[in-house]
Amino acid sequence: MALEPEFEATFEGNSYGYRPGRSPIDAMKQIQLCLRQADKFVSETDISKCFDKINHEKFLVLIDHKGKPRNQIRYWLELGNIFEIESSDLGTPQEGVISPLLSNIALDGIEKK
Numbered sequence: 001m002a003l004e005p006e007f008e009a010t011f012e013g014n015s016y017g018y019r020p021g022r023s024p025i026d027a028m029k030q031i032q033l034c035l036r037q038a039d040k041f042v043s044e045t046d047i048s049k050c051f052d053k054i055n056h057e058k059f060l061v062l063i064d065h066k067g068k069p070r071n072q073i074r075y076w077l078e079l080g081n082i083f084e085i086e087s088s089d090l091g092t093p094q095e096g097v098i099s100p101l102l103s104n105i106a107l108d109g110i111e112k113k
Helices: 003-008 024-037 056-063 067-078 099-107
Strands: none
16 A cells, blocks of 8 residues: 555556556547547557566566565565465566556556667
């Protein structure tokens, strides 16, 4: 709950997945608006493997937190799947409460690339 407002303030305006107060209808309206204004492209992407491939160390550098918040985020990343007892050095559980926010942080900036 403490991390989401911080990152939501900086996310790209045209990002709609797993965002509070945003829906598929909002995304469709934005697509229509953009297509009327100029030549643009739309990317609908299956990011299911995104959860499996998040590099923990690069991610921790990306979020730029120190101390206890960094340690808590590292713990969330390393939790692994509820059905697998061991922790993981790569990926994050897709069913985790924090997973949508972590994937949005990891994918932020894709529109600029």
